[in-house]
Structures are given as structure tokens and as C-alpha cells.
Amino acid sequence: MNLDTSPRLQDPDGFLALIMEAHRGLDAEAARRFDARLALILANQIGDMAVLRQAIALARGTG
Amino acid sequence: MPTHANPRYAAPPPPAGPESRGVVVVGAGLVGLTLALDLARHGVAVTVLDDDDTVSTGSRAICFAKRTLEIYGRLGLGERLRAKGVTWKTGRVFHRDQEAYAFDLLPEQGHEYPAFVNLQQYYVEEWLVEACVAAGVDLRWKHRVAAIEPGAASVALSVETPGGDYTLTAEWLLACDGARSPLREAMGLPFTGQVFRDRFLIADVVIRGDVAFPTERWFWFDPPFHPGQSVLLHKQPDDVWRIDFQLGWDADPEAEKQPDRVIPRVRAMLGPDVPFELEWVSVYTFRCRRLEQFRHGRVIFAGDSAHQVSPFGARGGNGGVQDADNLAWKLAAVLRGEAPERLLDSYDAERIPATDENILNSTRSTDFITPKSEAARAWRDAVLELARDHAFARPLVNSGRLSRPATLAESPLNSVDSGHWPAGAVPGTPAPDAPVMRDGQPDWLLRHLGQDFCLLVFDAVWSPTLPGLRCLFVTAEETPGALWDHSGLAAARYGAPPGGAVLIRPDQHIAARFAALDEAAVSAAIDRAMGRSP
């Protein structure tokens, strides 16, 4: 499977608002852990190591 | 009162003049002694030199894995380790005050040896010394190698002893002189890898009477009694418990070793009412590194001199014992003239990938336990937080991936299957054990494989007439002279079709599988496993 980089979010503004809302009141360290928890949950949902590898490379700016 | 007193072995006087020996092992540690014993049992005359006069002191290896026990089973010591050792197979990981994850290292029944026993390294070494002496090994305590001069066909050693110095020329030199390896240093060989910026207090504590902990491996991240750091607990024989306290890089190793620092840490963990005594206390920094090659002509490195790992995963000693297991039969075959010298190159081809697997696993565990950055710590803590309530996060928790035998799947000594072999342990794998019945008595398959090539034949009475090849018959129905696979586990673990056969190497790894018996194919597989095929 390949990483799908076409726009797929049904409600992009709503998604970002949800993330911003979830971060409210978190200090830097708690926010970092929240982001890590979220990324772990999403990574597990994806499951596929090849896709995850591509996603990490893309995020690093090397993909 | 210490629970154990190290024996002191007498130093033999030096020889009157220069000497020559076929095989010299430098270092009578866990690996050197194992290698010497294995070689002696293959009929090789061995001289062992050690700079000390005793076995391992202090807090060193305690977790001996199933594969190591099987190797010691072959060498006649397995039952002794099993009987004295504390058997365990469950690991439990806690985060703060809750369990985050548990693992079972041997969920399957039907193996002679358990997943692990815990046993102090000095016991194993003492029994190895006894067995070496009985096997005729020439053990020389307080004979320190001071200089080495490797040549094309031999290696010259300068040896220092309390009674005087001498020169010893060895045809083969097996360097088992530990992680600091003076031989490796003298030969200028790079030993590269990484240091983990952390310190660990390792305390062996005697607790007599009731202890609330079961015989399991318990690991805590950030427990209330040692906040912000990790703790590992293991039970050993003689009421000794091993406790590892993570201290962090800034800890002062000298100060942390003092009883006035250690006792409150242990008390915080055990509670105020549990009496204990400190047996050994040390502070370690861990490393993962290896030599680029283990064989350098007539000098061959094994154990910690060749590779070093952090102890999370118990891969140091267990890996070194597998080095010895791998090397002994090969060197014995070369010395008997049955195999060409290049068989020894397969020691590198097999043990370097095995070492890399150990280093990879130990490194990943250590990186989890000691995160290298704030971001790494956030991810690690996120894993632990999720693991408490969510099964998906538990396999990510890494407190040590415990030693597994190397599979040697890419070994040049393996043959491709002859005919279609449907399933089961693949070539390169250590031969799986299984319960069997022999002459009406319960028995174990591995006990019968021996230390020479052996053909395991399933449900057929065919034996190839190949010199030096023993056949072992495994049958589904009770048959005189055969091992009765009454539970079907042997056939299942090997994936053997009726009439199939498996060629087992002297170190009890699978070399080849034959769906139908074919003498020429068996003969070719033995040639390949002996390094004789072009």
C-alpha cells in the first residue's frame, strides 16, 4: 500500500479545530505527550509499516 | 554473611621453556570455559589461560535462556543449571502504580527446558571448571597473556605467571578475554558502537523470609518508590534478588554505591518491614558494540571480546554461549582434517548477523528505557500511558526483548529443501525439542541428537550408508529402537511429512530437510554444512 496524499479529510477546518481544542490548557510537555498519544493511535489504525515509513519521511521533509 | 564464597584455584607452575599447543583459549570466563569444554568433548586438546584464580565475582549474568540450557544440556550440565536455577517465563511491566503489560516467553508446553532460569554466573562457571577438569582441559589460573604476536600459521603469546614468564605458541588462539579484551586492544582492532548516557545501580540483595514478589521478571517505569526512573527486579537462588535502579547520567557512581545511599532505595521499594542485606552493589554504564570481524586468521574472538550489549534482554552471556556452541564443532572438524579451514569463516557469517540482532534488540530496549531526547521521552511516556488501558499499545512497551536463539536463516551452511517441505522449523533454526517416549519411558528429543551430524528420520526405516552419520528414528506409532512421538509434537514442530528427514548439525541447528530420503542429497548437504562444497 502507498501513502495517500490526496486531500481526504471531509471537514478540514473542523478537524483542525478539534485538535486545537484538545490542546487547550496543556503545557508544552503535556501537549507533546498528547501529540505522541494521538500519533500512536493513528499509526495503529494505519498498521502498515510501509505506509508509516512513507509518512515519517514525508513529515521529515525527505519523502 | 555472603551467600557464596568463590573458590580459589591453584596457579600451575610455568613450563620450563617455550611451549607449543594446538588450541589455546585466553580467558576462563563464561564463554572461554564453555568453548574449552565443548572442544574437549569433541576430542580436542585445549589449554586455557586466565589472569585470575577464580570464577566471576559480583553482579553479572543471572538470566540463562532456554537455548543456553539446551547447549549446556548437550554438554552435560543442563540439569544442574535447571535444578539450582529459579525458573521463570513471565515478564510484567508496570507504569507508575499500575501494570502496563505482561509477556509469556514460553506459552507452549513440551520442552525439557524452561524459557529462562536465573542463576548467578559464578555457579555456572564453577560447574564448567569442574566439567573442564574432568574432560582433561589444561586450565592455567594466574597465567596472564601480556603480549600477542599473530602469524600466518600460529600465534605467539607471552605469558606472565607468579612463578615466572614463558612463551606459548598456539596454532589456534581463541580470544575469550572479555569486554575489555587486552588481545583485541593489542591487535589494534576497532570495537565500535555506542555508549548509553545513563547509569544503573545494580544491587544484589539477600531477603530472607516472605517476599511479596513472585518468580517473574518485574520492570517498573516511574514507580512511586523511584520516581522518574526505571527499576528491574529478578529472583536468584539463595534468597538473592537482583535490583537494577536507573539513576540517570548525572548520578555520581562512587557516591551511589555507598550503603547509606543504596539502603534507602531498597527500603523504599521493599517497604519498611522487610529485612535485607546487601550482597553486591555496583554502578554500570552500558554499551552496545562489536568487532567488524570475529575471525582474524588464527585468532578467533568469542563472547564479550567480540561483542558487548546492554543487559536488557540478557543477550550478552547467552549470545556468547551460542558463539562457543557455533565455533567448537567447526574448529574440531578442521583439526580432524574433515573440513577445510574456510568452514571457520562461517562462524563470522553466522554469528555476526546473530550479534547484530542482539545489538539491535538491546539498543532498542535501552533507547526505550533511556530516551535520548525530550521528544523520545514524550513518545515513550505516551506508549506507557496508552498501554495501561489499550491492548494495541502494549507490544510497544520495551523493557528488554529477551534473548532468543539466532536462526542463522541466511547461513551458507544451509541447504535448500530437497522436495517440498510444507512447514516447521527452517534450516538454520536450533532443532526444536519435543517430548518423546523411549523404551516406555518419557524422554526428550534433544537429548538424543548428540554432538555429531545426525539424521532425524520421521516414520521411515531408511538409513543412508554415509560414514559418520547417525540416524535417529522418530515414529508416530510405538516402535522398538525409535523415539515415539506420542504427542505428535515432534512431527508438528519440524513440519515433517512421513518419510521426511532432517539433517541436524553438531551444534543441533537444522542444516537441511529432505521430503523423501535421497542419499546423494544428504551427502551433498553434509558437504555444504562442512564447508566442503565449492
Ligand SMILES: Cc1cc2nc3c(=O)[nH]c(=O)nc-3n(C[C@H](O)[C@H](O)[C@H](O)COP(=O)(O)OP(=O)(O)OC[C@H]3O[C@@H](n4cnc5c(N)ncnc54)[C@H](O)[C@@H]3O)c2cc1C
Ligand atoms: C550487570 C550485568 C548483568 C548481566 N546479566 C546478564 C544476563 O542476565 N544474562 C546474560 O546472558 N548475560 C548477562 N550479562 C553479560 C555477561 O556477564 C557477559 O556477557 C559474560 O560474562 C561474557 O563472558 P566472557 O567469557 O566473554 O567474558 P568474561 O566473563 O568477562 O571473561 C573474560 C575472562 O578473561 C580473563 N582475561 C582477561 N584478560 C586476560 C589476559 N590478558 N590473560 C588471561 N586472561 C584474561 C578474565 O579474567 C576473565 O576471566 C550481564 C553483565 C552485567 C555486567
